[in-house]
Amino acid sequence: xxxxxLYKAKSLxxxxxxLFDSFSEAVSCPVGDxxxxxxxxSGLIHNAAFKSDLMIYDCNYQNEQGESTVFQxxxxxVAAIVERHFGGGTLIEVGCGKGRxxxxxxxxxxxxxxxDPAYEGANPRIxxxxxxxxxxxxxxxxxxxxxxxxxxxxxxxxxxxRDANAGGGKIYIEVPCFDWIRERAAWFDVFYEHVNYFRLSxxxxxxxxxxxxxHTFGGQYLYxxxxxxxxxxxxxxxxxxxxxxxxxQDSIRSHADRISKRGDGATAVWGGASKGVIFxxxxxxxxxxxxxxxxxxxxxQGRYLPRTGIRISSPADGLSALEPGADIYVMNRNYLxxxxxxxxxxxxxxxxxxxxx
Numbered sequence: 001x002x003x004x005x006l007y008k009a010k011s012l013x014x015x016x017x018x019l020f021d022s023f024s025e026a027v028s029c030p031v032g033d034x035x036x037x038x039x040x041x042s043g044l045i046h047n048a049a050f051k052s053d054l055m056i057y058d059c060n061y062q063n064e065q066g067e068s069t070v071f072q073x074x075x076x077x078v079a080a081i082v083e084r085h086f087g088g089g090t091l092i093e094v095g096c097g098k099g100r101x102x103x104x105x106x107x108x109x110x111x112x113x114x115x116d117p118a119y120e121g122a123n124p125r126i127x128x129x130x131x132x133x134x135x136x137x138x139x140x141x142x143x144x145x146x147x148x149x150x151x152x153x154x155x156x157x158x159x160x161x162r163d164a165n166a167g168g169g170k171i172y173i174e175v176p177c178f179d180w181i182r183e184r185a186a187w188f189d190v191f192y193e194h195v196n197y198f199r200l201s202x203x204x205x206x207x208x209x210x211x212x213x214x215h216t217f218g219g220q221y222l223y224x225x226x227x228x229x230x231x232x233x234x235x236x237x238x239x240x241x242x243x244x245x246x247x248x249q250d251s252i253r254s255h256a257d258r259i260s261k262r263g264d265g266a267t268a269v270w271g272g273a274s275k276g277v278i279f280x281x282x283x284x285x286x287x288x289x290x291x292x293x294x295x296x297x298x299x300x301q302g303r304y305l306p307r308t309g310i311r312i313s314s315p316a317d318g319l320s321a322l323e324p325g326a327d328i329y330v331m332n333r334n335y336l337x338x339x340x341x342x343x344x345x346x347x348x349x350x351x352x353x354x355x356x357x
Contacts, residue, residue, distance in 0.1 A: 003037035003048060007244055010034075012192040013306035014054045016277040019299075023311070026304035030054055032192045043239025044154070044202060045178060050195040052152045068296065070338050074217050079104055082143065082172055085211060085225045086110070089140030094131045094161065095147035099123050105143075113137060133164045142171040142228060149175045149194040155206060158231045168229035170211070173203070177215060177222040182242065184353050187249045188278040188331070198222065199242070205234035218334045255279075255352070256286035258327070265323045268292035270339050271331030272300045272312040279331060279352065280308050294318035294328075296342075315342050322347065 011031040020026035035049040082091075082105065089110075096102045096114030099121055105112050106125060114126035115135070129135065142161055151157045162168065178197040181189045190197075200213050200222050208230030215222050259267045269276045272295035280290040293310045295301065301314045313321070322328075324346045330336050333351040340349055 002040040004040055004241065004243075005035060005037050006045065006242070007036040007190065008034065009190065011307075012281070013277065014192045015056075016191050016193055016274045016306060018306060019303040019312075020306065020309075021303060023304055023309040026306055026309040029306040031307070034190060034192055036190065036197070038242060040241075042155075042233070042235045043205065043237075043241075044234065045197040045199075045242070046152075047192065047195045050152055050192070052195075055150070055193070068335060068338060070335050074334075075101055075104055077216060078145070078174065078223070079108060081212075081216075081223065081225070082110075082141075083108065085170060085172070086141040091141045091143055092131060092137060092139040092165070093143040093145070095144065096126060099126050101143075101145060102126065112143075113139070131161065131164050135164065137164075138166045139169060141169055144171060145174040146176075148173055149196045149198070152195050154196050155231065155233055158206065158228070162228045162231055165228060168227070170225060171228045172223065172225050174216070174221055174223045177220060178242070180215075180219045182244060182248075185248050185251060186275075186353050187252065188275045188282065188352065191274055191278065193274070199240075200224070201240060202234070205232075205237040205239060207231055220332075220334070251352070252282055252286055255329070256283055256288035259283060259288035259290070262327060264291065265321065266326045267329070268294055268318055268322055268326060269329045269331065270294045270318075270343075271335070272297070272305060273331070275331035275352075277305050277307070279329065280305060280310055284308055292318050292321050319343055319347075 010033050012034055014030045014032045032051060032054055033049040034047050037048045038045045091110050091112040093102050093112060093114045096116045099114055102112055102114045115131040117128050117130055119126050119128050142165060148154050175198050178199050203213060203224040204210055207226035209227035211225040213224040269280055269290050272293045276293055283290050290310060293312050294315055295312050296315060300312045304311055327348045327350055328343060330339055330349055330351045333353050336349060336351050
């Protein structure tokens, strides 16, 4: 199997959304390398250094974004797509997480069952197990939101969902968009936890029949509605080679220089999730120290980021630690108006994903 190496990074936290209760636990978290490659047979992009046995999802894994009205609007847009293609049918959401999207669909009248062995709530619609042929369930449609990028062997996994669902049904898939990461020079959007990186064209090769596909959430995510019965091995189907352009990580140095010159109390990161974890880590490695990370999710506040050990602050606490005119690095430009409304006019808001190469 021939691979074209696209990108390498060493010693990233294996789970960037895993939170820690102490600084010492956070800085000693498990780490792994990223060797991002494009398979020259299938055209698919994945981390060749990924080890699935390092991934342990438990109650300390926290990736809930529902506190944001911006993200709630996104979920509403996704629900509208689901209604257009699955209205009147039964659904199974595989990897439903905390169950927020499942509950939204249930309110819209869907007969839906969630499957997630790591679920910790009490919703009777959600079963704490994997979806397999032994589950004894079948639905008209499968919902797979932000799961496939975590699965080692994504095509085999999709085939297992097909088999578990009696050989067919429609599927809605939503994943981060590799082309957006590449074009926006979003080096902070490459994680160990994401073993796969997809383009829309990949799904045209993975499925024999795609009903609809496109981009959502400001282009950061892509979505596909496909016939699960037509899943196939894309090996041998022509694909477009890709790479990362020159200068893809130039902003690391420019951000680090600015942060170092400004000194203590003059910089914060807003967003204590995946992007903020990687951004803060790379800044430290470049000699610039981030001391304040802010997040609106109460479940994150007071806990510590992996590798750097930075304590996550509430907006009130984090903003009070900054001097007037301080820089706030906004990890996701979609949230910029929302963040500015909370933070007020006293600070500089820098959106790190505005750069296009």
